[in-house]
Amino acid sequence: MEISADADISAYDFIVFACPNIRKEPGEKTKLFLEKAPEVKCYSVVITAAMPVWRWFSGNARFRYFEDKLGRKPVSVLEIPGGHTKYKACADRPNDDDLLTVYLFAAKTMERLCKL
Numbered sequence: 698m699e700i701s702a703d704a705d706i707s708a709y710d711f712i713v714f715a716c717p718n719i720r721k722e723p724g725e726k727t728k729l730f731l732e733k734a735p736e737v738k739c740y741s742v743v744i745t746a747a748m749p750v751w752r753w754f755s756g757n758a759r760f761r762y763f764e765d766k767l768g769r770k771p772v773s774v775l776e777i778p779g780g781h782t783k784y785k786a787c788a789d790r791p792n793d794d795d796l797l798t799v800y801l802f803a804a805k806t807m808e809r810l811c812k813l
Contacts, residue, residue: 703733711739711772711810714763717779718746721758731766739813741772741806743799745779772813773806775799 706712716723723731723744744759760774777798778790791799 704730706735706737709738711741712737713741713743713806715743716745718744718759718776722762723759731763735767737767737769739772739810740767741774743775743777743802745777772809773802775802 714723714727716727722728740763742760742763746759759776760771764770775798777795
């Protein structure tokens with residue numbers, strides 16, 4: 698579900714942010730949402746990144762962006778290859794391996810949430 702930047706999320710106990718990697722930061726809509734400094738109780742982050750070399754260099758900076766804005770670490774994080782229209786990188790994504798990775802990420806996240 699996509700929510701607007703001014704949405705009231707106080708009733709949610711857990712949020713998954715899913716967004717592209719754009720120069721070590723999330724997309725504009727996500728950045729706008731985070732600028733409102735919402736009180737997020739518990740969250741996970743899924744980031745897509747298409748350019749293999751850039752993915753390695755930007756490392757964990759993408760996930761630290763969320764930690765800095767929300768003041769706490771995520772329950773879990775996942776980076777998954779995504780398509781890049783200009784450079785045609787990862788054009789065959791998502792594939793069966795990606796879907797399995799996301800399923801296992803969800804299972805791991807659920808396991809961690811049950812321990813909180």
